[in-house]
Amino acid sequence: MSNRILIIDDDADLCTLLARFLTKKGYDPEVAHSGSKGIARFSESKFDAVICDYRLGDMEGAEVLTALRAQNPAVKILMITGYSDIKTAVEVIKLGAFDYIVKPLIPDEVLNVLRKATETTSEQDTQEPGSLNQSITRPGYKNEEYMVGKSPATKALYDQINIVAATNYSIILYGESGTGKEIIAKTIHNLSNRRNKPFVAMDCGTLSKELAGSELFGHVKGAFTGALQDKEGHFEIANGGTLFLDEVSNLSLEVQATLLRVIQERKFKRVGGNKEMTTDVRIIVASNENLQQAYRKGKFREDLYHRFNEFSISLPPLRNRKEDILKFAEFFLEKTNAELGKNVAGFDDEVLNTFLQYSWPGNLREFRNVVRRAVLLTGAGEKITKATMPWEITNGNVLLHENEEQVSTIARPASRKKELDLKDAASQAEYETIMAVLQKVNFNKKKAAEMLNIDRKTLYNKINHFQEES
Numbered sequence: 001m002s003n004r005i006l007i008i009d010d011d012a013d014l015c016t017l018l019a020r021f022l023t024k025k026g027y028d029p030e031v032a033h034s035g036s037k038g039i040a041r042f043s044e045s046k047f048d049a050v051i052c053d054y055r056l057g058d059m060e061g062a063e064v065l066t067a068l069r070a071q072n073p074a075v076k077i078l079m080i081t082g083y084s085d086i087k088t089a090v091e092v093i094k095l096g097a098f099d100y101i102v103k104p105l106i107p108d109e110v111l112n113v114l115r116k117a118t119e120t121t122s123e124q125d126t127q128e129p130g131s132l133n134q135s136i137t138r139p140g141y142k143n144e145e146y147m148v149g150k151s152p153a154t155k156a157l158y159d160q161i162n163i164v165a166a167t168n169y170s171i172i173l174y175g176e177s178g179t180g181k182e183i184i185a186k187t188i189h190n191l192s193n194r195r196n197k198p199f200v201a202m203d204c205g206t207l208s209k210e211l212a213g214s215e216l217f218g219h220v221k222g223a224f225t226g227a228l229q230d231k232e233g234h235f236e237i238a239n240g241g242t243l244f245l246d247e248v249s250n251l252s253l254e255v256q257a258t259l260l261r262v263i264q265e266r267k268f269k270r271v272g273g274n275k276e277m278t279t280d281v282r283i284i285v286a287s288n289e290n291l292q293q294a295y296r297k298g299k300f301r302e303d304l305y306h307r308f309n310e311f312s313i314s315l316p317p318l319r320n321r322k323e324d325i326l327k328f329a330e331f332f333l334e335k336t337n338a339e340l341g342k343n344v345a346g347f348d349d350e351v352l353n354t355f356l357q358y359s360w361p362g363n364l365r366e367f368r369n370v371v372r373r374a375v376l377l378t379g380a381g382e383k384i385t386k387a388t389m390p391w392e393i394t395n396g397n398v399l400l401h402e403n404e405e406q407v408s409t410i411a412r413p414a415s416r417k418k419e420l421d422l423k424d425a426a427s428q429a430e431y432e433t434i435m436a437v438l439q440k441v442n443f444n445k446k447k448a449a450e451m452l453n454i455d456r457k458t459l460y461n462k463i464n465h466f467q468e469e470s
Helices: 012-024 035-044 061-071 083-095 107-118 152-164 181-191 209-217 253-265 291-296 302-308 322-340 349-357 363-377 422-440 445-452 456-469
Strands: 004-008 028-032 049-053 076-081 099-102 171-174 199-203 242-246 267-269 276-278 282-287 311-314
Touching (some): 004 012, 004 035, 012 107, 028 035, 035 049, 049 061, 049 107, 061 076, 061 083, 076 083, 076 107, 083 099, 099 107, 152 181, 171 181, 181 199, 181 282, 209 253, 253 302, 291 302, 322 349, 322 363, 422 456
Parallel strands (some): 004 028, 004 049, 049 076, 076 099, 171 311, 199 242, 242 282
């Protein structure tokens, strides 16, 4: 095992304690009590990793990092930082630090991070920290799952991803439904030092308290009715890798409390079990709801929010990425042609213009589904026409969002008589009620059906009826 460690810190007591601890764990530490002495000692001998405080008496940790990497670009540098310096730590990671450790130092956490640094393969050592696979965040890149757009909003998004991916920060992803939060979480995982370990995703949106505990932590046989055998939870499966929790605000407060303990102690027990297990996962969570507002309303634990909120990223809606729309159209067409074994030739100009004018309330998920539907309805070798588009695109430009005044023009049911009879009046009132709710929820038909207290199939039938009557 590589074990030569240089500790650079002007706190003599901390250096002594840390050096003693690392010596007991099989490392060979040396100590320097200033940045200049650390740089000099590093030039005199070979070290496998450096632990350096960000705030030193004679210079900033960033200056030390730059000087050390000028001597050896492959050196693994772990930066010690206070909680208030989290944003600064992100910038240091961008400069080439391997990872960071937050004060007050927890010995086991220091050991865990140090082991990752010293056990990194020689192949990874030859690469710039944080640069691994960064071609996948280059504008225009695409693979079987996604493509990277070229709009300013997309560039800003991937700039943040490139900064934070190489760290072990917990991350909150905010974004409307369909903006690709899980894909972004996978991208962060694939750019991180955990990329060779599992990426596990869990949808917290529909899980009961009992089921959520079982899914997260596993259970033993007989723990509850239906527990017919032992089951691994996501913390076990994702050990060493990344755990992505989608719609995390839907977890019950009881499950949140258990989750907080697991994150703090890195230990857990299966539901109904007595054996304590250790875990090492990076957590990325996603939410449509602002978690800060949620904890202020008492719906989410404030301490858990702060554990998650080491870094947050807001995913831009598709309507703010107009420069990417035509590229995404080509991407989804290419994928669907391959999926269906077809060779649809492309889109006619009217369809492309419609794509650019539409607001895409369902974002990339809606866009993909629209293209898949159109390809299915288009003959081989032909171009996609407006006739293959769904009603919400062809009958109205749904741009009813905050600070926007445009309204949908979904056709009203026409009266066959000069004067409305009772049936016509009821139909008119029903139309107006449905339209008001659809506009309120940005034409999210699932939410609209819930607000109207009808199922989605009934809502679709009524909308189709309005179109037939127009």
